[in-house]
Amino acid sequence: MKEQLIQQAIEAREQAYVPYSRFQVGAALLAGGVIYQGCNVENASYGLTNCAERTAIFKMVSEGGRKINAIAVAGDTDGPISPCGACRQVIAEFSDSDTRVYLTNLRGEMTELTVAQLLPGAFTPADLHK
Ligand SMILES: O=c1ccn([C@H]2C[C@H](O)[C@@H](CO)O2)c(=O)[nH]1
Numbered sequence: 001m002k003e004q005l006i007q008q009a010i011e012a013r014e015q016a017y018v019p020y021s022r023f024q025v026g027a028a029l030l031a032g033g034v035i036y037q038g039c040n041v042e043n044a045s046y047g048l049t050n051c052a053e054r055t056a057i058f059k060m061v062s063e064g065g066r067k068i069n070a071i072a073v074a075g076d077t078d079g080p081i082s083p084c085g086a087c088r089q090v091i092a093e094f095s096d097s098d099t100r101v102y103l104t105n106l107r108g109e110m111t112e113l114t115v116a117q118l119l120p121g122a123f124t125p126a127d128l129h130k
Pocket residue numbers: 018021023024025039040041042049050051052053073081082083084087
């Protein structure tokens with residue numbers, strides 16, 4: 001499943017809409033037996049850019065999914081790609097602390113993290129109900 005998610009993330013990258021940065025990113029996540037792919041989607045109003053990770057997650061949520069079983073992210077970076085802070089927080093919202101995150105590049109370099117490692121001390125839905 002790890003290899004399949006990584007392959008799907010690399011494939012999703014091809015759909016990236018990146019006329020401004022030219023930096024394609026792909027993500028793929030498993031949720032309830034379904035794989036959701038996402039790419040980054042930029043905008044002429046630069047700050048409106050949606051990262052690949054959040055595209056995949058919002059696709060999952062919009063189709064009824066609420067729990068990420070595992071997620072892979074791929075970009076053409078020197079080392080494994082590093083998700084931005086916003087995506088780390090959104091990944092944490094829909095994951096467990098031990099959910100696996102596979103960060104990779106096009107050279108096959110990969111870092112495997114738990115969500116707790118990806119965003120230590122994340123503010124979570126549980127924090128709202130104390
Ligand atoms: O993990 C990442 C890092 C960057 N980007 C996108 C945002 C922007 O479109 C481009 C350059 O930052 O890459 C992602 O989609 N995911």
